[in-house]
Amino acid sequence: MSSKVIVTGGGGVIGRAICARLTAGGYEPVAGDLDSSIPEGRGAFPFAFVTLDVTSTDSIRAAVAEAVPAGEGLAGLVNCAGILRDSFVGELDEAQLDLMFQVNIAGMARVVEVTAPLIDDGGSIVNIGSLTGHFGRFTGASVYGATKAGIAAYTRYLASELAPRGIRVNNVAPGVIRAPMSPSMARVSGGEEISAGYAMLKRIGEPEEVAEVVEFFISGRSSFVTAQTLLVDGGVVAW
Structure with a gap:
């Protein structure tokens, strides 16, 4: 069975943490992302990297062909690529609305369409959603939350x-999760201090805490778990 796992959005903070944890677990992660997502340049990236744009099937096919030589397979796939654009009523940007769906939902489906035939029987796919698909206190995140709720159904x-x-x-x-906040994320969440107050644990999460759960789902330790959504949110949604 292969040990290779493609991680879309692998250039981001959570994507990098996932790649690091998969490496520690004995897997061979291949990070797929836009070159522009790697601030230091792909030459400084510590894992195997392929340029991948989830809005383009041609890009996905080229990236997968580079990552998985003919005759080889995949242990799994982590769909981590995603974008947040705020969508306050009265300020809706049609282009940004479409981009969120193209990346967060359609992009995931495109990647699965290309990679599923290569995933070994008994392998694993992990999708990365968001607590915004399960709670509604982040004003301005309605469309983003809808895409993330769609991931749970998908x-x-x-x-x-x-x-x-x-x-x-x-x-x-x-x-x-602790990461440089985009302007959109800051607008909808109110910033780290306010966000921490929503959680039972009264803090925000670390990327490594998400990565631990992802690696568990990729591994055989979760061999009788499927079709589930697990919130890694410090207890936000539970109260």
């Missing part, structure tokens, strides 16, 4: 479809 249906091959599909939904 996970369940995909798990059913791939179950005959023993491929498990699960969804990890992080809360607010």
Whole structure:
């Protein structure tokens, strides 16, 4: 069985943490992202890297062909690519609205379409959702939250479809995680201090805490778990 795992959005803070944890778990992660997502340049990237644009099937096919030589397979896939654009009523930007759906939902489906035939029977797919798909206190995140809620549904249906091959599909939904905040994220969340107050644990999460859960779902330790969404949010949604 292969040990290779493609991680879309692998150039981001959470994507890098996932690649690091997968490496520690004995896997061979291949980070797929736009070159512009790597501030230091791809030459400084510590893992195997392929240029991948989830809005383009041609780009995905080229990236997968580079990452997975003919005759080889994949242990799994982590769909981590995603973008947040605020969508306050009265300020809706049609182009940004479309881009969120193209990346967060359609992009995930495109990547699965290309990679699923290569994933070994008994392998695993992990989708990265968000607590915004399960709670509504981030004003201005309605469309983003809708895309992330859609990931939970997509996970369940995909798990059913791939179950005959023993491929498990699960969804990890992080809360607010420590990373440089985009202007959109700051606007909808109110910033780190306010976000921390929503959690039972009264703090925001670390990227490594998300990565630990992702690696568990990729590994055989979760061999009887599929079609599930696990919130890694410090207890935000539970109260």
